[in-house]
Amino acid sequence: MGFIFHRGYCISQQVSSFTKGSHLSSPTSFTRMFSSNNCNQESWKLGHLNHVAIAVPDLKKASEFYKNILGAKEVSEAVPQSEHGVYTVFVNLGNTKIELLHPYGDKSPIQNFLDKNKNGGIHHICIEVDDVKIAIKDITSKGIRVLDPEPKIGAHGNPVVFLHPKDCNGVLVELEEVKKS
Numbered sequence: 001m002g003f004i005f006h007r008g009y010c011i012s013q014q015v016s017s018f019t020k021g022s023h024l025s026s027p028t029s030f031t032r033m034f035s036s037n038n039c040n041q042e043s044w045k046l047g048h049l050n051h052v053a054i055a056v057p058d059l060k061k062a063s064e065f066y067k068n069i070l071g072a073k074e075v076s077e078a079v080p081q082s083e084h085g086v087y088t089v090f091v092n093l094g095n096t097k098i099e100l101l102h103p104y105g106d107k108s109p110i111q112n113f114l115d116k117n118k119n120g121g122i123h124h125i126c127i128e129v130d131d132v133k134i135a136i137k138d139i140t141s142k143g144i145r146v147l148d149p150e151p152k153i154g155a156h157g158n159p160v161v162f163l164h165p166k167d168c169n170g171v172l173v174e175l176e177e178v179k180k181s
């Protein structure tokens with residue numbers, strides 16, 4: 001579907017308008033779009049893949065795998081993230097990172113996941129956005145569940161939110177606000 005701007009409104013051509021033999025002859029061929037990200041005054045943009053998070057039952061063993069077996073040059077120490085109920089270790093790959101996660105405290109949000117996946121597994125992906133609050137407003141209006149009403153501060157000191165995996169093709173998606181400098 002293409003987007004056309006006319007007198008300050010964003011109007012979109014309906015897909016049916018492109019079927020063979022049809023032409024854009026009347027105003028009814030157009031639909032005004034008021035809620036699309038492309039058209040809102042309050043817009044936000046998707047950025048790079050910040051990290052892929054892997055929940056692991058043994059953080060030391062997993063860190064050593066990336067450091068000693070795969071030869072990763074930058075593997076951080078384990079850091080407790082008390083607000084999130086996890087320990088994190090970051091493996092820096094240059095163009096993105098791997099975040100190793102292990103439960104912290106007795107109410108960790110990753111405990112269920114590890115109970116179901118005893119050897120660990122990919123837990124979430126984190127994609128950067130330029131404005132997380134505008135992103136939440138827009139995404140929520142499209143029927144996707146955001147798991148916290150307000151962003152929390154994530155492992156990099158930036159605001160983050162999570163989107164429900166059931167609304168995201170079975171993948172837990174974290175959005176992290178990274179302001180362009």
Ligand SMILES: C[C@@H](C(=O)O)C(=O)SCCNC(=O)CCNC(=O)[C@H](O)C(C)(C)COP(=O)(O)OP(=O)(O)OC[C@H]1O[C@@H](n2cnc3c(N)ncnc32)[C@H](O)[C@@H]1OP(=O)(O)O
Pocket residue numbers: 053081084086088099101109110112113122123124126147153154155156160162164165166170171172174
């Ligand atoms: C430090 C920070 C940072 O990076 O900055 C972090 O990483 S914090 C990383 C940790 N924090 C978070 O994960 C916060 C967001 N997560 C949550 O709120 C929760 O973990 C949920 C995603 C809602 C899952 O909650 P809970 O484990 O209680 O529910 P549940 O086991 O009944 O799961 C409900 C359904 O979702 C599925 N499900 C659960 N976790 C999933 C995951 N990680 N990926 C894909 N699907 C998942 C289950 O299989 C189940 O599907 P079926 O019904 O089909 O069986």
